[in-house]
Amino acid sequence: MSTRVMKKIVTPFETLGVSGAVVMVNLYDPQLPTAALFLEAVRGAGIPVLALGNKLDLVSPDVVERVRDELGVDVEPISLLTGENVARAAAAIEERFPAGARIAVLGVFNAGKTSLIARLTGKELRVGDLPGTTLEFEEHAWNGRTLIDSVGQLIDVNRPFMVGYDFTGCEGPEDMFERALRLEAEGILSTLVTARNGFVEALARIGERIAAGGKIVTTGAGASALVAEEIAGQCYETGVPCLCITNSMAQALPVSFAKGTAEEEGGLARYIADSVGPGDVLIGISASGGTGFVYEALRLARDKGALTVAITENRDTPLGKNADVVVKSNAKPEGPSSTRVQTAHLALGHALVCSLAALRGLTAEESIRYMLPEKIATKKMGIK
Ligand SMILES: Nc1nc2c(ncn2[C@@H]2O[C@H](COP(=O)(O)OP(=O)(O)OP(=O)(O)O)[C@@H](O)[C@H]2O)c(=O)[nH]1
Numbered sequence: 262m263s264t265r266v267m268k269k270i271v272t273p274f275e276t277l278g279v280s281g282a283v284v285m286v287n288l289y290d291p292q293l294p295t296a297a298l299f300l301e302a303v304r305g306a307g308i309p310v311l312a313l314g315n316k317l318d319l320v321s322p323d324v325v326e327r328v329r330d331e332l333g334v335d336v337e338p339i340s341l342l343t344g345e346n347v348a349r350a351a352a353a354i355e356e357r358f359p360a361g362a363r364i365a366v367l368g369v370f371n372a373g374k375t376s377l378i379a380r381l382t383g384k385e386l387r388v389g390d391l392p393g394t395t396l397e398f399e400e401h402a403w404n405g406r407t408l409i410d411s412v413g414q415l416i417d418v419n420r421p422f423m424v425g426y427d428f429t430g431c432e433g434p435e436d437m438f439e440r441a442l443r444l445e446a447e448g449i450l451s452t453l454v455t456a457r458n459g460f461v462e463a464l465a466r467i468g469e470r471i472a473a474g475g476k477i478v479t480t481g482a483g484a485s486a487l488v489a490e491e492i493a494g495q496c497y498e499t500g501v502p503c504l505c506i507t508n509s510m511a512q513a514l515p516v517s518f519a520k521g522t523a524e525e526e527g528g529l530a531r532y533i534a535d536s537v538g539p540g541d542v543l544i545g546i547s548a549s550g551g552t553g554f555v556y557e558a559l560r561l562a563r564d565k566g567a568l569t570v571a572i573t574e575n576r577d578t579p580l581g582k583n584a585d586v587v588v589k590s591n592a593k594p595e596g597p598s599s600t601r602v603q604t605a606h607l608a609l610g611h612a613l614v615c616s617l618a619a620l621r622g623l624t625a626e627e628s629i630r631y632m633l634p635e636k637i638a639t640k641k642m643g644i645k
């Protein structure tokens with residue numbers, strides 16, 4: 262049986278005693294590479310599976326076909342919000358899994374795993390659009406079967422996704438080097454598709470704001486704080502007005518990468534939003550899309566008329582919802598410690614700033630001037 266596990270802290274799949282699985286895909290943000298890994302894990306376990314595509318209410322029907330084609334399995338489209346096709350899906354689950362079955366409900370966070378179980382069992386369960394609403398396996402009796410709710414994060418105890426890379430099969434440092442660089446590059450290249458429309462729209466709308474005298478403010482936490490800082494640095498070198506405000510501990514202490522220092526501080530969101538005028542642009546960077554002060558700053562800035570842009574892997578999140586434009590990377594799957602997502606976000610930031618500068622007609626001479634020291638005569642120290 263497969264040892265892929267669906268919990269942040271390693272818990273083997275087999276200890277759950279699962280005899281079947283429902284894999285849920287969020288049609289609004291399908292995250293196909295990760296969905297494919299869930300399906301692969303279930304196939305590896307040799308148990309029957311049923312794939313459901315949730316949030317049909319948010320997409321056009323052609324998305325369902327695309328998801329089916331790319332995953333190579335039948336995907337039953339449903340909407341747990343409107344109830345569309347839910348009775349049919351319930352019948353399909355009963356038909357696929359006999360009485361007594363222990364059915365794992367799997368999928369990326371926000372796919373609607375807990376919503377499905379709540380709907381089927383009639384229980385009131387905690388659901389929400391913050392990544393990681395469910396952080397434990399929970400068992401729920403339903404029609405003589407057991408539905409097992411799970412965490413929307415895929416970890417493999419044999420091939421630890423806790424770190425960014427899967428080094429399985431690498432025979433030494435040279436192999437690992439090549440694997441790592443190729444994986445990083447793949448994360449950028451698969452972002453070409455998901456980010457294109459958002460990127461083009463963001464570029465045009467940011468350009469308009471800058472031309473009208475506005476500026477950019479960037480924000481993020483942890484590794485995304487570094488991306489925010491890098492975007493601002495590139496802007497500075499290319500003459501695009503830009504400030505960067507983050508949970509600034511992040512840049513000094515990488516501790517906050519893992520611990521999320523100050524992410525819950527609403528005052529920080531207010532402080533950031535105070536720096537954003539109605540004619541400005543706030544760019545929020547968050548791999549998960551769930552960083553507290555970042556999505557809240559976007560909400561406050563949008564309320565006062567600023568343009569809000571999200572650079573994120575997950576658009577069906579509070580950050581995505583508070584953004585006028587989402588530039589979505591597609592660098593997963595990887596574990597909670599992401600590398601490819603950050604690389605893809607850096608690439609998106611570079612692409613955005615360089616394109617902005619080019620469209621503004623930045624000359625080589627100007628760009629050199631922005632980089633040279635600008636000396637200002639100052640008083641002698643000690644003279645008061
Ligand atoms: N528009 C829409 N929203 C939905 C639908 N189903 C669920 N949601 C919402 O999507 C969000 C995520 O739902 P959950 O059931 O918590 O998702 P989950 O897969 O259990 O997420 P985690 O516990 O974080 O892994 C919640 O805000 C739900 O209300 C749907 O069919 N349509």
Ligand SMILES: [Mg+2]
Nearest residue numbers: 374375394395
């Ligand atoms: Mg849940």
